[in-house]
Amino acid sequence: MFNAPLRLPILDHLQRMLDGRPVDPATIHLRYPTAISQLLGFRLVAVSEAMAAIELEADPDHHGNQQGTVHGGLLCELADATIGTAHSTLMQPGESFTSIDLDATFLRPVWRARLRAHAWAEHRGRTISHYRCDIQRDDGKVVARIASKVMTLRGEHAQGR
Template sequence: MANVMNAQEIKEWMYHKFEENAFMKLADISILEVTCGACKMAMDVDPKKHGNRYGVVHGGALFTLADTAMGAACYSIGAKVVTLSSSVNFIRNTAEKCRVIATATLIHVGHSTIVCRVDIEGPDGRKMVDVTGTMFVVGHFDEIPQKW
């Protein structure tokens, strides 16, 4: 049986896991805050790096941030997940180099699926993207309790 981590250990473990991830570095994504069942992440967007042909941030880059935040929120309750489905509403975009913030929260936790909600806001605090995703549970981190 694995040793159960406390809240501080869970946060440190998650920060470390996401900091060492090569894709997170490539996408310029960082983890800002972790609580039980929620996660806040940032992406330092640059339309020259993350942009589309119209000079604004590519929707796929913004969805990458949302998808990563959903996975992290699930990790925070010990769930190993993969994305099953998602619905994305792109509300506004930016042509500026800036930091956008994704806040992911769990709205339903079942045995085999977890439903997440993500809001991505620009530096002005205005909503840019609204995402609802269903994650499929493929396993558990035994050392992370579902509630902490």
């Protein structure tokens, strides 16, 4: 017997957003775009199953640390948002998720640059999935590499999240 692939309503929703087609927020159980992504100016630029890419115009006048470079915490938030977006594409109604760790390696500083975070699943488990995220400057150089594990929540554990 042929089993049809599962419909991925959040992936459909995000692809419609990306293509500029009308979306109805009531058709999904998660919130997009997120409040933090709007506040920080994140832009979804690519999405597919268990993959996402988000861009940000980084500016030390808005995102800087005491040294005048873009704060590493902003890079972690960009990676976490991109990983979360990638994982959300796998969610079915009644499911949610939470990050359970984030390991960042900073490779070079960022001043003023367009940053692109690209996240993908390295391992998709039923409950725990492993993700990688590279953040590149607009000159193509990787500024940070992030690894994270994400836990899918179901049933009562997903309620209210």
